Amino acid sequence: MTSARTDGATENAAPGGTSGSVSGATMVASDLDRTLIYSPSALQLPMEDELVPNLVSVEVLEGRPHSFMTMAASRRLAELARQVIFVPTTTRTMAQYLRVRFPGVAPRYAITSNGGNILVDGVPDTNWHRATESAIAECGATLAQVRHELKARSQDDWAIKRRVGDDLFCYIVVEPSKLPDDFVESWTQWCEDRGWRVSVQGRKIYSIPLPLTKERAMLAVARRAGAGRVFAAGDGALDAGFLAAADAGIRPPHGELAAVNWHHPTVEIAPRPGVLAGDDMLAWFGARAGLAVPSDRVLLSATS
Structure with a gap:
């Protein structure tokens, strides 16, 4: 990892020179595990072999593939990330997050440690981290x-x-x-x-x-990046706050929020469980933002 940021960035400061940091831009903040990416035990693949999608490894741990998304979702994410500000938003630590490699995607911003760290081009904002530590001290x-x-x-x-x-x-x-x-x-x-x-x-x-929340960091990144609209996706109880804080959100039909039948007026539920929920939520992001994100038909023809 490169050295930490020491340029005095604060919650309301906007780092310059970001591609896509145009006022009024759309930001997509998404949880990772069991939302966009899935371990082998969480895939929930169809029983019919002919319906099983092609999978792409997006994380390797100890020399073995550890997390996956479908090929269709991978291509859809790559296209989406070219048109919006894509911000991975995870409870993973910085080291755990940096293991994830999305093909064709290099997010400028990322939120890790459940909102405790904001990364800019992979470098942690030390001022944000110190401010978070101060809040936790209370x-x-x-x-x-x-x-x-x-x-x-x-x-x-x-x-x-x-x-x-x-x-x-x-x-x-x-x-x-x-x-x-x-x-x-x-x-x-x-x-x-x-x-x-x-x-x-x-x-x-x-x-x-309690002060360690994804929504606090998500809103800070939205201000820095000049985002006019924010859409979010997540499956766990720690995601409820940032789903509700976004302009609109979506959750999969599995996970901690599904287990307690959590609902919110601005949060929709993807139709399919498991890794296929990642496809559905990325399609929802594209449609909600009015973007030209490839359809399943286009993706299927590209892989045939």
Whole structure:
């Protein structure tokens, strides 16, 4: 990684020289995992072999393909990113995000660490990070206190890994079949009493300070980039705020928000689950923004 930004960029400052940073431009902010990209266990492919789409690897971990999107979605994203300001918006840490490689797409802006970091051309804005740390310091518990309590509550074999994300939040990786029935509820209550929240995403249970939000960072990037309209997509509880804060949003029919039947007046639901939801949401972005994004028919003919 190159050295961190030290040019004094703040929440309301707009870095110069960005392509696409024209006042009134359209910005698309999208979550990654289980929204645009999918691990093998989350693909939910059709049972009929002839209906299974071609897949493109967009992440390699320890020498093996780790995340995928369909070829149609990959091409659609590449075309979309040429016409709008595409901003990956993820709870992944900076290092985890930088493993993702979208063919033909190099986002100028990215939001990682659940809003704790804004990257510009892959370089973290250190002033934004410090401002976020200051906001977190006002919570009722420090990261160290939350980590200590979480470790004390997760000593059994159902807790596989404990991790800290960019010195901003923490999470554990669990074995779901062994997870105690009352753990999530009791841990959620402990965190809520101290200004933190809990999100369960597959095998990961995140503990996040309340000031650490995707919507705060999304709106800051929109101001910097001069975006006049913002559209968003996401599947998890940590995405609800930035979906609602956008001009319009879409979520897949799977994930944490689907599990609790979450709805919002400006948020639509994609028709198909799994990796095909990525296709649907990218098509929705293109139609909503009024852009010439390739249709499935065009994409299919291009690959035949």
